[in-house]
Amino acid sequence: xxxxxxxxxxxxxxxxxxxxxxxxECCQKSEDYLACSENCAQKVYEVEEMNERAKNIYGxxxxxxxxxxxxxxxxxxxxGILFAFxxxxxxxxxxxxxxxxxxxxxSLGVLFLFFSFLAWKRTSKIGIIL
Ligand SMILES: [Zn+2]
Ligand SMILES: [Zn+2]
Numbered sequence: 001x002x003x004x005x006x007x008x009x010x011x012x013x014x015x016x017x018x019x020x021x022x023x024x025e026c027c028q029k030s031e032d033y034l035a036c037s038e039n040c041a042q043k044v045y046e047v048e049e050m051n052e053r054a055k056n057i058y059g060x061x062x063x064x065x066x067x068x069x070x071x072x073x074x075x076x077x078x079x080g081i082l083f084a085f086x087x088x089x090x091x092x093x094x095x096x097x098x099x100x101x102x103x104x105x106x107s108l109g110v111l112f113l114f115f116s117f118l119a120w121k122r123t124s125k126i127g128i129i130l
Contacts, residue, residue: 017043076116084109
């Protein structure tokens with residue numbers, strides 16, 4: 001394979017963005033990758049940056065050891081426990097199991113726990129940690 005710009009010269013590699021053959025003279029280094037121009041080097045950099053962020057979000061490679069529980073799951077779970085505990089302890093304390101106020105608080109807790117469960121199911125299915 002020959003250089004895209006210099007037909008006589010042997011290519012030493014390909015531009016990582018547009019895959020043109022490049023000789024020593026035409027190479028632009030972008031981190032560890034070859035690129036034919038400033039423009040391509042910038043694009044290569046952007047794609048690498050995107051990959052790195054995606055790996056972080058999906059917990060791939062060096063990010064694999066991050067906890068798999070998302071913030072929204074934890075938040076809903078804590079709110080659920082808090083409201084359920086609050087409602088139930090009020091019921092016991094006042095010996096009043098059917099006041100609409102206490103039932104409302106407990107229902108809120110159950111609802112939050114349900115949201116937490118939904119969020120957990122959803123995030124563990126796509127493998128996203130957000
Ligand atoms: Zn290029
Ligand atoms: Zn060249």
